[in-house]
Amino acid sequence: MPMPVTELLPIRDVTACCAPLTREAISVEDADAVARSLKALADPARLRIVSIVAAHDDQEACVCDLQEPLGLSQPTVSHHLKVLVESGFLTRSKRGTWAYYRLVPGSLDAVASLLTTV
Amino acid sequence: MPMPVTELLPIRDVTACCAPLTREAISVEDADAVARSLKALADPARLRIVSIVAAHDDQEACVCDLQEPLGLSQPTVSHHLKVLVESGFLTRSKRGTWAYYRLVPGSLDAVASLLTTV
DNA sequence: TGTCGATATTGACGGCGATCGATGTTTGGG
DNA sequence: CCCAAACATCGATCGCCGTCAATATCGACA
Numbered sequence: 001m002p003m004p005v006t007e008l009l010p011i012r013d014v015t016a017c018c019a020p021l022t023r024e025a026i027s028v029e030d031a032d033a034v035a036r037s038l039k040a041l042a043d044p045a046r047l048r049i050v051s052i053v054a055a056h057d058d059q060e061a062c063v064c065d066l067q068e069p070l071g072l073s074q075p076t077v078s079h080h081l082k083v084l085v086e087s088g089f090l091t092r093s094k095r096g097t098w099a100y101y102r103l104v105p106g107s108l109d110a111v112a113s114l115l116t117t118v
Numbered sequence: 119m120p121m122p123v124t125e126l127l128p129i130r131d132v133t134a135c136c137a138p139l140t141r142e143a144i145s146v147e148d149a150d151a152v153a154r155s156l157k158a159l160a161d162p163a164r165l166r167i168v169s170i171v172a173a174h175d176d177q178e179a180c181v182c183d184l185q186e187p188l189g190l191s192q193p194t195v196s197h198h199l200k201v202l203v204e205s206g207f208l209t210r211s212k213r214g215t216w217a218y219y220r221l222v223p224g225s226l227d228a229v230a231s232l233l234t235t236v
Numbered sequence: 237t238g239t240c241g242a243t244a245t246t247g248a249c250g251g252c253g254a255t256c257g258a259t260g261t262t263t264g265g266g
Numbered sequence: 267c268c269c270a271a272a273c274a275t276c277g278a279t280c281g282c283c284g285t286c287a288a289t290a291t292c293g294a295c296a
Contacts, residue, residue, distance in 0.1 A: 004251090004252065004253085005252085005253075021165065021168055021169045021172065021226065022168075022169065022172035022173065022221070022226065023173070024169070024173050025166070025169050025170050025173045025187075026165060026166055026169040028162070028166070031162040031163075031165045031166045031169070032162045034165055035159075035160050035161055035162045035165055038156055038159050038160035038165075039157075039160040041153075041156050041160075041233075042153050042156035042157040042159075042160040043121075043153055043253095043254080044121065044146070044149040044150045044153045045149075045254085047139065047144060047149045047152055047153055047156075048143070048144055048146070048149045050139055050140075051139045051140065051142070051143050051144040051149070052143050054139065054140035054235075055140065055141070055142050055143045062272085062273090063272070063273060063274095064272070064273090069143075072254095072255080072256095073255070073256055073257085074272085074273070074274090075255080075256065075257080075258095075273090075274080075275080075276095076254070076255055076256070077273095078273065078274055078275085079253095079254075079255080079274095079275095080254090082274085094262090094263095094273090096263065096264070096272090097262075097263050097264070097271060097272045097273075098263095098272065098273085099272080099273060099274090103140070105235075106235075108139065108140065108233040108234070108235055109233070109234055109235055109236065111230075111233055112229075112230040112231070112232075112233040112234045113230070114230075115159075115226040115227070115229055115230040115233075116226070116227055116230045117172075117223075117224075117226055117227055118227065121254090121282085122281090122282065122283085123282085123283075161283095161284080163284085180242085180243090181242075181243060181244095182242070182243090190284095190285080190286090191285070191286055191287085192242085192243070192244090192286095193243090193244080193245080193246090193285080193286065193287080193288095194284070194285055194286070195243095196243065196244055196245085197244095197245095197283095197284075197285085198284090200244085212243090212292090212293090214242090214293065214294070215241065215242045215243075215292075215293050215294065216242065216243085217242080217243060217244090
């Protein structure tokens with residue numbers, strides 16, 4: 001039985017999750033939470049979105065900034081952005097007609113620290 | 119079009135991949151390579167396998183050590199192990215009838231360093 | 237050599253998800 | 267007040283993948 005990327009209610013914050021993978025055997029619940037965060041990142045389009053947003057001026061970008069470099073349709077870009085927001089990697093702030101997305105500080109580092117062995 | 123976890127020939131080593139995500143906009147090819155590595159980890163069973171192997175005595179475990187704690191069938195465990203070997207996170211060494219799996223040193227840290235922002 | 241145990245491979249099934257076109261929603265401007 | 271622009275949501279399609287039962291392979295041992 002596959003695991004959906006967006007579990008509805010118990011979206012656990014991976015920032016306060018568990019010890020690094022290699023320290024001790026991870027629990028079933030923690031493995032589910034970490035896997036969900038990794039699934040959110042494990043897509044070429046979403047990796048590029050995170051990268052483009054982080055490297056953009058003022059560290060934020062709107063949908064219109066992403067659609068052309070990604071080469072994807074506008075609904076698809078919005079879908080990926082929703083996944084990244086719900087998984088805690090991006091924030092969304094609407095100003096006028098535009099929606100600006102910004103990287104959540106420390107969110108990537110939280111995942112990285114789970115994988116670090118040293 | 120979804121991306122398969124196991125691309126046949128060009129399995130790129132994420133250890134020598136690219137700059138961290140947030141330094142500059144990642145290229146399409148690098149995003150594909152990183153996504154493939156993340157996909158290999160983005161599964162609860164595979165995360166638990168990595169964790170159990172790393173926390174095990176002598177840092178290695180055979181299929182029989184994993185089957186019972188994972189609660190999965192033997193073919194499924196072998197399938198996950200194959201994914202982790204082909205993606206460069208585990209090595210396989212067969213001794214007698216048993217197959218022992220071991221964590222590749224630095225493989226997890228390589229992925230972690232791609233996500234680290236500081 | 238024949239059997240047994242450990243593991244790998246195959247085939248099949250079911251669900252998740254990446255994608256797009258079409259449509260809905262909201263905001264700003266005339 | 268209506269239109270246009272930006273974005274979100276919906277519905278549908280289709281390939282990938284996690285899973286298991288069945289089967290194959292491989293090594294040890296009598």
